[in-house]
Amino acid sequence: MTTSAPAARMPRQDRSRATRRRLLEAAVECLAEVGWNGSTVLVVAERAGVTRGAAQHHFRTREDLFTAAVEHVAAERLAAALAHVEQLPPPGPARTEAVVEMIVHLYTGPLFRAALHLWVAAATEEPLRSRITGLENHIGREAHRAAVECLGADESAQGVRETVQATLDLARGLGLANLLTDDGPRRAGVVRQWSRLLDAALAG
Template sequence: MAVVTAPKQDRSRATRQRLLEAAVACLAEHGWAGSTVSVVAERAGVSRGAAQHHFPTREDLFTAAVEYVAEERSSALRALPVQSRAAVVEALVDLYTGPLFRAALHLWVAASNAPHEEQLRARVTELEARVGRETHRIAVELLGADESLPGVRETVQGLLDMARGLGLANLLTDDAARRGRVVAQWGRLLEEALG
């Protein structure tokens, strides 16, 4: 009986995917200091050499991981069915209080430690600007917001900033009860503000 093996390109793609998922998990659980290429490679079940084949530097690996996180966040938002504005607020907050945001946050903190991480800082800053624009655009669509009206753009951005703040608060304590009340209030405020 012949054993059929996956083409080399498919195996390479699968290895890259495992590395990105492992990098996100490591950042979320251990932060920047505890997330080395070796730790990620071990978690992904590949050799350090295989990891460095796909991502030559630690910065390459973790920047790609945050880009992966951003794409996952955008995909999750785009996949939301058209719902009430309150449900959109809740979905946005869920994204910012989950492990994908936690991983991105650890990378932001590491990137802020300039001058030691100047290259990482430049890459993360550019990536987050792009992700911020995309998230804002998707939020506008999901909310059915008309940004040609005065204050609407700022209202949507305020929602995203609030969701990010709730994500930060969630790092230290389980803030689910208070967060639920805040999210409900934001849903009501958006209905009034956006009409």
């Protein structure tokens, strides 16, 4: 008993973690596709192939589920991007452009769409609002730190901090411009030009 108990508990914990992860990924897909109105715990549970009861065991409320989902997926995507840092070109214009492309890519996919639906719902729904405000600050800080690291930016130099922030704000704006139509071709030109200006600003 004493030796088999921990071994028996582990697979159950693994299963529980896997269920939780499936729910989080399904919640982001669901938000991105149908928006906040159509995104309920039940819809997400069905998409994840999980019973409603199991979903409610993991997440007590709809707000819990979707806030945790955006936080989890944002952290995963950022970690995935950072895992490829050593494959970036050496410092210089090519690296700067690769980093800007990486950042903009994070802001133009399903995760950004999902976050946007949640942000906009939070603007008029109080229980959601305070949750999302905290989450927005957290994600913003992490994204900023990652951008500084990848760009090799020296934030002690005047204006550098604001230049990096502007890059993230630009990425958010490009994400918004991509919401209703495929803005890819126009965006490519803006990304290329901003990368040139950013590289010169960071170098000078």
